[in-house]
Amino acid sequence: DGGITQSPKYLFRKEGQNVTLSCEQNLNHDAMYWYRQDPGQGLRLIYYSQIVNDFQKGDIAEGYSVSREKKESFPLTVTSAQKNPTAFYLCASNRGGNYGYTFGSGTRLTVV
Amino acid sequence: KQEVTQIPAALSVPEGENLVLNCSFTDSAIYNLQWFRQDPGKGLTSLLLIQSSQREQTSGRLNASLDKSSGRSTLYIAASQPGDSATYLCAVRSEIQGAQKLVFGQGTRLTINP
Numbered sequence: 001d002g003g004i005t006q007s008p009k010y011l012f013r014k015e016g017q018n019v020t021l022s023c024e025q026n027l028n029h030d031a032m033y034w035y036r037q038d039p040g041q042g043l044r045l046i047y048y049s050q051i052v053n054d055f056q057k058g059d060i061a062e063g064y065s066v067s068r069e070k071k072e073s074f075p076l077t078v079t080s081a082q083k084n085p086t087a088f089y090l091c092a093s094n095r096g097g098n099y100g101y102t103f104g105s106g107t108r109l110t111v112v
Numbered sequence: 113k114q115e116v117t118q119i120p121a122a123l124s125v126p127e128g129e130n131l132v133l134n135c136s137f138t139d140s141a142i143y144n145l146q147w148f149r150q151d152p153g154k155g156l157t158s159l160l161l162i163q164s165s166q167r168e169q170t171s172g173r174l175n176a177s178l179d180k181s182s183g184r185s186t187l188y189i190a191a192s193q194p195g196d197s198a199t200y201l202c203a204v205r206s207e208i209q210g211a212q213k214l215v216f217g218q219g220t221r222l223t224i225n226p
Contacts, residue, residue, distance in 0.1 A: 042218040103156035
């Protein structure tokens with residue numbers, strides 16, 4: 001079945017560490033997105049990529065970085081510059097046009 | 113700036129009732145509107161997608177309507193079941209700063225009591 005796979009499901013980060021969240025899709029979608037979800041704040045866009053080797057900052061990009069070397073993959077790195085990284089991270093994809101978005105199952109990141 | 117509001121924030125009803133969830137948005141220039149379901153600790157599952165030119169979409173016991181001119185959408189759930197308990201999110205796709213983006217409401221947490 002086609003879909004989006006996010007890994008790991010749970011991730012723990014020590015202060016000062018960089019961590020990378022994986023997002024892989026087999027839907028052949030051109031566009032991919034990273035969202036952050038905090039209680040009571042809804043989903044906020046971190047980064048998005050509409051084509052391989054190109055990506056743009058979303059509303060809350062500071063402290064995060066991404067790459068898009070393959071159509072299927074859009075990893076998100078949470079750097080030590082992100083001061084409050086504890087959140088639920090969701091990856092999504094879209095085939096373009098006016099089609100809907102498909103979401104992965106999420107990664108919960110906790111700072112320890 | 114596009115803003116999406118969902119009312120109520122939480123709703124608890126007995127099993128078997130029909131119910132309506134509301135979503136409003138401030139800018140009527142949207143491409144489409146999508147309703148999602150989210151179970152605790154899980155990702156988002158798409159329920160219905162309504163294009164800007166459409167008035168409603170149906171899937172099983174779910175019916176979503178769109179009134180773009182007034183900036184409103186409703187999600188109607190018929191004959192509710194305990195398995196419908198989840199958070200329901202509304203999102204509109206709009207052009208923001210030259211790019212199409214999805215803007216989310218904060219969700220309605222629905223509890224169906226057996």
